[in-house]
Amino acid sequence: MKYLFLIKESLQSLRHNILRSLLTVIGIVVGIISVTTMLGLGAGLSDNITDRFSAFATGDLSISGDLKYTDLEWINDRPYVSATLAEKSVAGTTVIVYSSEFSPSITSVVGDYAEIQKYELLDGEVFDTQSPNFSDKVLVISQDFQEAVSEETGQKPTLGHKILVDGQQYEIVGIIDIETAGFNSGDGSILIPYQTTIGTLSGTDTFSSISILLEDSSYFEVAGVDILSGLNASRNLSSDSTDSFSAQTAQSIIETIQETANIISIFLGVIGGIALFVGGIGTMNMMLTSVTERTKEIGLRKAVGARDRDILLQILIESVFITTFGGVVGIIITVIGSYFANQFLLSSSSSISIIISWNVILTAFCVSMFIGVIFGIYPSRNASKLQPVDALRSD
Amino acid sequence: MSKNEQNKIVDLKNISKSFFLKGGLEIPVLHNVDLVVYDGDMLAILGPSGSGKSTLMNIIGGLDVSSGGEYFFEGKSVNDMTSDELAELRSSDISFIFQSFHLLSGKTVYQNVMLPLLYQRTFKGDHNEYVKNALKQSSLEEEQWHKYPNQLSGGQRQRVAIARALVAKPRLLLADEPTGNLDSKTGDNIIDALTHLNKEYGTTIVIVTHDESLTEIVRRVITIADGHIKETKNSHI
Ligand SMILES: Nc1ncnc2c1ncn2[C@@H]1O[C@H](COP(=O)(O)OP(=O)(O)OP(=O)(O)O)[C@@H](O)[C@H]1O
Ligand SMILES: [Mg+2]
Numbered sequence: 001m002k003y004l005f006l007i008k009e010s011l012q013s014l015r016h017n018i019l020r021s022l023l024t025v026i027g028i029v030v031g032i033i034s035v036t037t038m039l040g041l042g043a044g045l046s047d048n049i050t051d052r053f054s055a056f057a058t059g060d061l062s063i064s065g066d067l068k069y070t071d072l073e074w075i076n077d078r079p080y081v082s083a084t085l086a087e088k089s090v091a092g093t094t095v096i097v098y099s100s101e102f103s104p105s106i107t108s109v110v111g112d113y114a115e116i117q118k119y120e121l122l123d124g125e126v127f128d129t130q131s132p133n134f135s136d137k138v139l140v141i142s143q144d145f146q147e148a149v150s151e152e153t154g155q156k157p158t159l160g161h162k163i164l165v166d167g168q169q170y171e172i173v174g175i176i177d178i179e180t181a182g183f184n185s186g187d188g189s190i191l192i193p194y195q196t197t198i199g200t201l202s203g204t205d206t207f208s209s210i211s212i213l214l215e216d217s218s219y220f221e222v223a224g225v226d227i228l229s230g231l232n233a234s235r236n237l238s239s240d241s242t243d244s245f246s247a248q249t250a251q252s253i254i255e256t257i258q259e260t261a262n263i264i265s266i267f268l269g270v271i272g273g274i275a276l277f278v279g280g281i282g283t284m285n286m287m288l289t290s291v292t293e294r295t296k297e298i299g300l301r302k303a304v305g306a307r308d309r310d311i312l313l314q315i316l317i318e319s320v321f322i323t324t325f326g327g328v329v330g331i332i333i334t335v336i337g338s339y340f341a342n343q344f345l346l347s348s349s350s351s352i353s354i355i356i357s358w359n360v361i362l363t364a365f366c367v368s369m370f371i372g373v374i375f376g377i378y379p380s381r382n383a384s385k386l387q388p389v390d391a392l393r394s395d
Numbered sequence: 396m397s398k399n400e401q402n403k404i405v406d407l408k409n410i411s412k413s414f415f416l417k418g419g420l421e422i423p424v425l426h427n428v429d430l431v432v433y434d435g436d437m438l439a440i441l442g443p444s445g446s447g448k449s450t451l452m453n454i455i456g457g458l459d460v461s462s463g464g465e466y467f468f469e470g471k472s473v474n475d476m477t478s479d480e481l482a483e484l485r486s487s488d489i490s491f492i493f494q495s496f497h498l499l500s501g502k503t504v505y506q507n508v509m510l511p512l513l514y515q516r517t518f519k520g521d522h523n524e525y526v527k528n529a530l531k532q533s534s535l536e537e538e539q540w541h542k543y544p545n546q547l548s549g550g551q552r553q554r555v556a557i558a559r560a561l562v563a564k565p566r567l568l569l570a571d572e573p574t575g576n577l578d579s580k581t582g583d584n585i586i587d588a589l590t591h592l593n594k595e596y597g598t599t600i601v602i603v604t605h606d607e608s609l610t611e612i613v614r615r616v617i618t619i620a621d622g623h624i625k626e627t628k629n630s631h632i
Contacts (some may be wrong), residue, residue, distance in 0.1 A: 005513045016501035300497045303458055304559070305486025305514035307479050388485075389459040392497065 003313060010317040017290065021322060024286040028326025028368060029333065031276030036334040036364045038272030040354040042265025048352050049261050050254060059085065059116050059211035061220050062253070063227060065245035067207045069132055069194075071231060072111065075210060078230075080223050083213040085111035085129075086194070090201045095190065096164040098153040104145045104187040106165070108202060110194035116211050117178065124159045124174035127193055135195035139165070140174040145188030165192070166201055186349065220249045276367070279326070280375040287319050287379035298383050299391025312384035319376025320369055327368025331361055402434035403467075404567055404599055405455055410464035412450055424450050426622040428464070432567070432601060437593040439610055440603045441627075442619035448603045449571055451619065455601065456489050456569045457481045469566070486514050490560035492570040496552045498544040498559075504530070505540045508558045515563060529562040532596075533588060550581035557588060561598075568592070570602045586612065 014021045076084050090106040113129040122143060128134045141157065150156040162169045198205050214223055224247035229239035237244060298311055338354040345353055412425040424447040432438060442448050453459035454466065457473060466473040468484060476484065490511065498507050508526045512518055530540060533554040544552055553573060560568055570589065574582030590612055592598045602609065610616045616628035
């Protein structure tokens with residue numbers, strides 16, 4: 001290849017001024033670290049949010065509004081519905097186990113819990129969630145809750161143990177392993193029969209949402225419209241009113257959340273990009289200085305036969321090499337650094353991690369090369385346009 | 396009548412050159428210069444400082460362009476050449492030796508001499524062979540080859556510059572005061588080396604000099620004064 005020697009010439013020049021080259025590289029390294037870390041953090045955050053809400057957004061369709069148990073029954077009778085689940089979180093309640101206070105997320109449940117939620121039964125049983133009349137003072141605890149208690153008090157609550165919820169005694173009948181829905185305090189979660197909570201924990205018998213599993217999940221649109229018009233009719237509202245009720249598919253919720261997460265990622269990326277931009281300006285500054293210093297050399301190269309494009313390419317290669325090298329070093333540091341950062345985040349029981357995907361690595365690599373081209377064009381054009389006589393004459 | 400008359404290498408017709416300062420002020424340097432250089436010539440250009448010797452050399456060497464007149468190199472119009480074609484001319488047909496050597500400090504002697512070959516698009520030969528030949532022709536001993544320019548004496552540096560000028564086997568070698576920075580003994584050695592090249596290999600050489608003694612050696616002498624040239628010696632006639 002005819003231009004191969006220019007790569008050698010470029011490297012020779014960079015080596016000749018090694019200190020300045022390295023200082024410029026550092027600017028790019030910092031820029032790339034900041035971009036990749038920000039993108040990795042954005043990806044981690046987005047994954048984390050999506051995970052949490054995926055666990056939360058169960059079933060094919062979810063109806064929100066001021067819903068009653070009779071609505072649940074009515075929806076259950078629709079021919080296209082295969083299962084339903086109404087959950088209601090009970091807020092502001094203290095839980096006392098072994099004389100210590102905890103604040104797990106407490107959910108009142110009625111409907112086909114087993115069908116719609118994904119969980120693993122570790123011990124005992126899950127109470128009869130289907131029956132609206134089941135009102136025993138029992139509860140199911142999550143493994144997370146069990147561990148939180150054991151960590152705090154040194155004792156592990158097991159089946160048959162009684163714990164205090166809002167001053168009343170409840171017996172543990174089951175222990176399950178379940179993805180925690182939404183954000184919580186880290187104390188795990190507790191399930192209580194719907195009927196038991198009425199008048200004691202929650203006061204009202206309404207739900208804010210109902211999850212629905214369809215016979216065929218692709219019917220979600222028709223099903224949503226049909227259910228909404230039915231609910232509106234029962235409240236004497238026009239069938240297409242959206243004032244009281246709304247239908248969302250699990251998919252649409254996740255998409256909305258992912259969109260938000262993406263915007264956060266882009267925002268973080270842009271913040272990281274500012275450092276990279278500064279690094280790019282540094283490279284341009286260095287290349288301009290280097291071209292000015294080497295005016296005579298460039299004149300000499302032209303005098304012995306270098307064409308404009310030979311000079312242009314050499315300077316451009318130098319610039320691209322600086323930024324790409326900086327990019328690679330930056331990526332390596334970020335990968336290693338994020339590994340240790342993640343170990344730390346894990347040990348401090350944070351659920352957010354920095355995810356450096358191949359995508360991010362590839363993007364960072366390409367961006368660093370691109371930066372070299374962008375910020376190298378001006379200096380290299382300047383150099384290539386020098387007139388040989390003027391260049392040789394310069395001092 | 397010279398037998399070389401058929402082989403004109405450089406043919407300058409009515410060349411003029413002015414420089415323009417920033418305010419638009421014109422500095423005329425060369426007026427209506429006619430000059431022919433034949434294949435195998437060894438020609439000296441004399442003239443007082445500031446008379447335009449370097450300016451003329453730069454035009455002949457394709458480093459600068461004239462303001463008026465026509466220039467033919469081996470019959471091709473240099474005026475019409477693009478910057479790429481001029482680069483090609485400097486790459487394969489013409490080479491320069493400068494008063495201040497102009498060696499690249501980051502390269503060894505060997506690499507400096509190699510440089511012109513790197514920019515040759517169509518070079519077919521063995522780079523190393525050409526470089527070694529050029530170094531030997533310029534009487535540079537092998538122990539100097541891998542030194543850097545700042546480790547050499549002035550005379551040695553100018554020999555490196557000569558080797559660099561020779562390496563691509565140019566048709567025309569332009570030397571602008573090649574001995575200006577050297578003591579007279581070293582300078583004489585350089586002139587000897589150039590004379591040898593002209594005699595042995597028939598390289599056409601144009602030398603700018605202040606040194607009157609050189610006029611004894613060369614066959615033709617051109618003198619520049621007030622922007623005009625005059626041929627003051629031509630031993631062919
Ligand atoms: N780029 C330029 N801009 C303006 N004036 C110039 C430029 N180059 C040369 N000149 C002028 O042209 C004239 C001739 O310069 P040139 O360098 O050709 O002289 P010279 O004969 O080589 O002198 P010397 O023997 O000192 O090397 C001088 O008066 C110089 O000031
Ligand atoms: Mg001069």
